[in-house]
Structures are given as structure tokens and as C-alpha cells.
Amino acid sequence: MSSILSIDSVQLPFLSRRLDAVREFYQRVIGLDEMDSADDQRLLYALGGATLSLSPVTEVSRAVKPDYLAIKTHAYDEILARLRLAGHHPVCSLPDAVPRVMYVKDPSGNQLAILG
Numbered sequence: 001m002s003s004i005l006s007i008d009s010v011q012l013p014f015l016s017r018r019l020d021a022v023r024e025f026y027q028r029v030i031g032l033d034e035m036d037s038a039d040d041q042r043l044l045y046a047l048g049g050a051t052l053s054l055s056p057v058t059e060v061s062r063a064v065k066p067d068y069l070a071i072k073t074h075a076y077d078e079i080l081a082r083l084r085l086a087g088h089h090p091v092c093s094l095p096d097a098v099p100r101v102m103y104v105k106d107p108s109g110n111q112l113a114i115l116g
Contacts, residue, residue, distance in 0.1 A: 003075030008115055009051040012067045016041070016056035026052070068103070068111035076100050076116020090114075 014022045023043060026032045032045035032052065043054040073079060083090050083104055090104035100116040 003073050003078065005072040005074065007047075007050045008070040008072045008113075009053055010047070010067075010069055011053040011055060013057045014043070014054045016058055019043075019056065022054060026054070068113050070113035070115060072099075072115045074116070076102070076114065079114055079116075 023034070026043070026045055027034055032047070035044040035046055035051070037044045041056045045052040045054075080090065080092070080102060083102075088104050090102040092102040093100055102114045102116075103111060104114070105111050
């Protein structure tokens, strides 16, 4: 049985000059409900128990991407240990942070956020 509970959130970039078209696409075409955002520029949509977060960028860059997949787990320490054993070096929050979070890139460069 997997120690992963669920997807918590997915963050993707969008071209800021396309704000209206992106909002139209996710609300009217896809049918997602937009959520209030503390950040005036970010678009948030409910995905069941998860969140789709769209962050504005001035251009799409191949170097630094704001997109990532966030997953929840009850096995944070075990996953951290396995990552380190496999030679990965995740960036972790302080041990007393709530939720605990670590960021790591997969072999293709996709960023994961693991929440415990």
C-alpha cells in the first residue's frame, strides 16, 4: 500500500498577458470553480480536495519554472531517508514547520513538493 495520501496541489505558470484567456479557459471551458487568492495575480481553482494554482510569468522560461506537483504523505521521514539514500538532496523546511515540506527534482527535472 502506498504511503502517499493524495495530490495536494499543482502549480503551473501562465503568461500574465493572457490572464483573461486563462481565466476563461479554466472557469468556462474546463468548468473549475475559482477560489479567492491572497495574491491578486495568482489564479486558484478547486480540484476536489486539491488546488490548481496558476502563477503569472512574463515569459515561459525553460531554465526556472514555477510549476510543481505537491503530494501529501504520512511517511515524510521515510521518503526523506529513501531520497537521501538514492543520492537526492531535497530542500526541507525546519523540522517543526507545519506542514513539513521538502522540495526535490525528479530525474527529468520536474519539481515535487512533499508535505508531511
